Amino acid sequence: MESYGDLLNNNKVIFDDRNYGFWKSRMKSIIGGIDRLAWKTVLEKWEEPTIKDEKAIHCSVGRKQFELIQGCETAKEAWDILQIQYEGTSKVQSSRKDMLASRFENLRMEEHESISDFSSKISTLAQEAVTLGENI
Incomplete structure (x- = not known):
C-alpha cells in the first residue's frame, strides 16, 4: 500500500481554470484511496487529527485557486469554497x-x-x- 505522500506525489494534478471536473474526479480518487473514510471527512464534518495535514487539496491547486483557500483550516472548507467557485450554487x-x-x-x-x-x-x-x- 502506498503512503499518503506517495499518493500525492504519484497522482499530482494541479487545478487551474480549465480542468475543474478532471481535478475534482482525481481528488475524489486520491483522497478516497487514502482511507475509506477520508473522502467522507471532506464532505462531512471533519474531526481534527492530532497531526494536521491539508496537503491533498492545498498542494494540488494553482496559485489563483490557492489564494481562494489559503486561509482554510480544513479540507471541507477548502473543498466547499472551490466547489461553489467552480460549480456554483x-x-x-x-x-x-x-x-x-x-x-x-x-x-x-x-x-x-x-x-x-x-x-x-x-x-x-x-x-x-x-x-x-x-x-x-
Whole structure:
C-alpha cells in the first residue's frame, strides 16, 4: 500500500481554470484511496487529527485557486469554497445542466471531423455532466 505522500506525489494534478471536473474526479480518487473514510471527512464534518495535514487539496491547486483557500483550516472548507467557485450554487448548477443538455442536443458531427474527434466531444460533454451530478 502506498503512503499518503506517495499518493500525492504519484497522482499530482494541479487545478487551474480549465480542468475543474478532471481535478475534482482525481481528488475524489486520491483522497478516497487514502482511507475509506477520508473522502467522507471532506464532505462531512471533519474531526481534527492530532497531526494536521491539508496537503491533498492545498498542494494540488494553482496559485489563483490557492489564494481562494489559503486561509482554510480544513479540507471541507477548502473543498466547499472551490466547489461553489467552480460549480456554483444549486441555481447556477441547474442553469449549467440546462446549457449542457442544449449543447448535447445540438451536437453534430462536422464534415471534416473524424469519428474519434466526435467521440471525444461526446465524452467531454458526458464528463461535464457527471461533474454536475447528471448522467447523459
